Amino acid sequence: MRTLYHHSLLASARKVRLALYEKRLSFAETIMSPWDEPTDELAGLNPACELPVLMDEDGTVVCDHAAICEYLDEVYPEPNLIGRTPAARAETRRLTAWFDHKFYQEVTEPLAGQKLVNRMLGHAPDSRALKTGRDQLIPHLYYIGDLTERRGWLAGEQLSLADLAAAANISLVDYAGDIPWDQVPATKEWYVRVKSRPSFRALLKDSVPGVPPAAVYADLDF
Amino acid sequence: MRTLYHHSLLASARKVRLALYEKRLSFAETIMSPWDEPTDELAGLNPACELPVLMDEDGTVVCDHAAICEYLDEVYPEPNLIGRTPAARAETRRLTAWFDHKFYQEVTEPLAGQKLVNRMLGHAPDSRALKTGRDQLIPHLYYIGDLTERRGWLAGEQLSLADLAAAANISLVDYAGDIPWDQVPATKEWYVRVKSRPSFRALLKDSVPGVPPAAVYADLDF
CATH class of the missing domain: 3.40.30.10 (Glutaredoxin)
Known part of the structure; x- marks a missing residue:
């Protein structure tokens, strides 16, 4: 198996x-x-x-x-998640790395790390890290909205690994209840589409013992 | 161009x-x-x-x-640097990520970051970071020696991106003069082979103004 x-x-x-x-x-x-x-x-x-x-x-x-x-x-090449040409694949990988590393370090780790992981481990969150994460979150959300409004999905016209990397990180920050969705309508439009996919269902059922998700987390009409 | x-x-x-x-x-x-x-x-x-x-x-x-x-x-597929089968490619990528991220954070950043980058920027190195880097260096060097003695190169019988990622990091630690080569003969045997390749020549001529390399750095008979 x-x-x-x-x-x-x-x-x-x-x-x-x-x-x-x-x-x-x-x-x-x-x-x-x-x-x-x-x-x-x-x-x-x-x-x-x-x-x-x-x-x-x-x-x-x-x-x-x-x-x-x-x-x-x-x-398992279908559906293709990276792209069909070297330039398209490079763009998917650039953005995937952006969310895996840059967004993770600047936002996911200081926000979700402090609020979720520290709570689970019984440690208090560091308020300076929380502030840093919140400050850095907004420009990243605008970047997502800007790209997806122009292209459809993050790396182009098709959903790709870049959308999955972004949504994986965003979903944890959303689990912590930290996304000001009303301030970022274009980003919200993209996340509504990602969140409604069958692939997202299992993630929306996640609930870590002692660290329940924010009310908005599993709501498809947020 | x-x-x-x-x-x-x-x-x-x-x-x-x-x-x-x-x-x-x-x-x-x-x-x-x-x-x-x-x-x-x-x-x-x-x-x-x-x-x-x-x-x-x-x-x-x-x-x-x-x-x-x-x-x-x-x-530019030749020479192939990742591997020919999905399992071989996965092994190359696992080890490349190891050196790009784990070795980098545990060794290159605390040692070469402190000694070379800080010197270039006019900052004093942090002695605690230097100690951490030196302590973590040895197990990594043994891992390289263990894999390359058994396989020939890090990820298998051919030179791959994993060797280049490892050598790229090792070369910076060596530039700082921090590798105890006599303690790690199998790792040294691998690095002699990498360092003697034509692809390495330009790197051995590197010299950052104000931060000259250690004497051993460009020596092929170290």
């Missing part, structure tokens, strides 16, 4: 789950905590002791969220 | 330069500082204002070091 080792509060794992659902690949889930000492099982799967890890049906183990998404698009 | 916008003290840009040289692609270089306020020219090329950026011969602009390497392997 194809198995994904992950945690619901990891943006990188949410992106991989969305890619699996978009490709209609069924998989079992093993939840592990990236905030505890790595287990021998995790260390055996991934010497970097990082989540997510995918074990495919034939036993192939793929580590690193970006490597997993490239692997999925090579082995 | 194909142009790479970069800085010699950026590990991610060193990896891209090695990939360009391995593929025998000529390119002009425009040196920019990632530590100063981004110029309008950089912001125009890459909205993330990050280096390296590649402008290809036909004017295609590719941002993000990982996206650039994937683009190069798609457009």
